[in-house]
Amino acid sequence: MTTPVLLWFRRDLRLSDQHALLAAAGEGPVIPVYVLDDETPKHRKMGGASRWWLHHSLASLDKSLRDKGSRLILRRGKANEELAKLAEETGAGRVHAIRHYEPWWRNAERAVAKQLDLVCHDGNYLVPPGAITTGSGTPYKIYTPFWRALKEHMPPADPANRPHDIPAPSNWPKSDRLEDWGLLPTKPNWATGFEDWQPGEEGARNRIESFLNHAAEYDAQRNLPSVEGSSRLSPHLHFGEVSPGYVWHRSWQAGGSVDVFLGELGWRDYAQNVILQYPEYGVKNGRDKYDALEWRDFRSSTVRDEFDAWTKGQTGYPIVDAGMRQLWATGWMHNRVRMIAASFLVKHLLIDWREGERWFWDTLVDADYGSNTTNWQWVAGTGIDANMFQRIMAPLTQSEKFDAADYIREWVPELADLSDGAIHDPEAAGCRPKAYPEKLVAHRAARERALSAVKGL
Structure with a gap:
């Protein structure tokens, strides 16, 4: 028997198009391992929905x-320490892993490399973050030219098949019980509405096939909450149950407006390039001038009550409330409604975008980390590439424009x-049911307050 190698899984939970797995399987017996590391990320450890x-x-x-013929070894603790223990227990001489770009995973990779022979591979993005640069060799900060440059590198390489077999060690090390x-909620079990999801590689493939039925109409349907024209692939891509390269090759010939969908895959790459340049993007404004913006004091009981109303879908704005209730019930929210709900918190309630980002987390x-923080900073106007703060999304108008009536009825x-x-504005129509709350703030008053707050910047 040759020396075994460790295969370190993180957000790459698949066997197909998995270059770390292929490299490990080519060297000898493979010990696949997942380490639940809540210590290295600190305040960025996975939230409740992600743990489910x-x-x-x-x-x-x-x-x-x-x-x-293999199995997954589970360990809990700091990744570098647990991998070092496994290497000592098994005699493993090398660790293969897919490269990650969140700041805590980059720190973990450096720590592992100090103790073990770590070999990192690409595969979680269309192109390795940092590889697409301007003519002067600097990273792109703005999405549109980044996407234009990225398309010149497309299509990505053909997805690699899963290996026919995975060599197993003569003895398996001990493993935690999942x-x-x-990870699952019990008292109470708030995840009963998550049952429509099918986590895992097979679920990801099924989701893609379902999406292909209407991928050609993506641009027309993705903004309609009642139609649900988005792909719903985001959690599968986040956990690496499918590679973006596979998604690209499977969908690019769908015709119609599928190019708009491919642009969303490009935005995912762009977000990783942003956090590679700005590791603290989740807590620090992309534009320094917004550091002087006076958000409403989150220590105030009034502000906290309004924030709680937002989280519970009790703002008095039906489209916002529908989105926030969908989020709590299913762990997901329609993309158009995410923008509306985020904009409402930031501009109507003038609450710091970081509070909303933490709730979504x-x-x-x-x-x-990349997509969530980049999207929140885009909505808030604070990002390096962002909507202007002064462009305040009108939730009542958006609700009617995108025909959200049936979506509101559902949630x-x-x-x-x-x-x-x-249904879009029952208060103005004079038919607000007693069971439904009044608006937290009038649209015009909220708009004037937001514009006043940003006026001096």
Whole structure:
């Protein structure tokens, strides 16, 4: 038997198009391992919804590995320490892993490399973050020229098939039991509405096939919450249950407006390039001038009450409330509604975008450091490439424009009996049910307050 090698899984929970796995399998017996590391990320450890997804994704990965004569070893603690222990226990001489770009994972990779022979591979993005640069060799900060340059490198390489077999060691090291990690909520079980999701590589493939049925109409349908024209691939891509290269090759010939969808894959790459340049993007404004913006004091009981109303879908703005209730019930929110709900918190309530980003981090099954922070800073106007703060999204107008009536009926049952004309703004229509709250703030007053706050910057 040759010396075994460790295969370190993180957000790459798949066997297909998995270059770290292929490299490891080519060297000798493979010991696949996932380390639940809550210490290295510190305040960026996975939120509740992501942990629910992780439990089911790891169970699916272990099954796939066992079908190949292998298995998944589970350990809990700091990644570098647990991998070093495993190497000592098994005599493993090398660690293969897919490269990650979140600042805590980059720190972990450096720590592992000091103790073990770490070999990192690419594969979680269309092109390795940092590889697309301007003519002068500097990273892009603005999405449009970045996407234009990225397209010159497309299509990505053909996806690699999973290996026919995975060599197993003569003796397996001890493993934690997944059930003992307590990733699933119990008292109470707030994830009963997550049952429509199918975490894992098979679920990702099924989601792609379902999306291909309407991929050609993506541009027309993705903004319509009642139609649900988005791909819903984001959690599968975040956890690496499918590679973006596979998604590209499977969908690019769908015709119609599928190019708009491919642009969203490009935005995902762009977000990783942003956090590679600005590791603190989740807590620091991309534009320094917004450091002087006076957000409403989050220590105030009034502000906290309004924030709580926003999280519970009790703002008095039906489209916002529908989105926030969908998020809590399913761990996901329609993309157009995410923008509306985020804009409402930042500009109507004048609450710091970081408070909203932290809420999404805990409640989204697709909570991704690059995408989440880049999107929040885009909406807030504080990002290096962002919407102007002065462009204040009107939720009532947006709701009607994008025909959200049926979406509101589904998630705000108090309004289910209202007509299409009244459901977007029942207060103005004079038919607000007693069970539905008044608006936290009037649109015009909120707009004036936001513009006043930013006027001196």
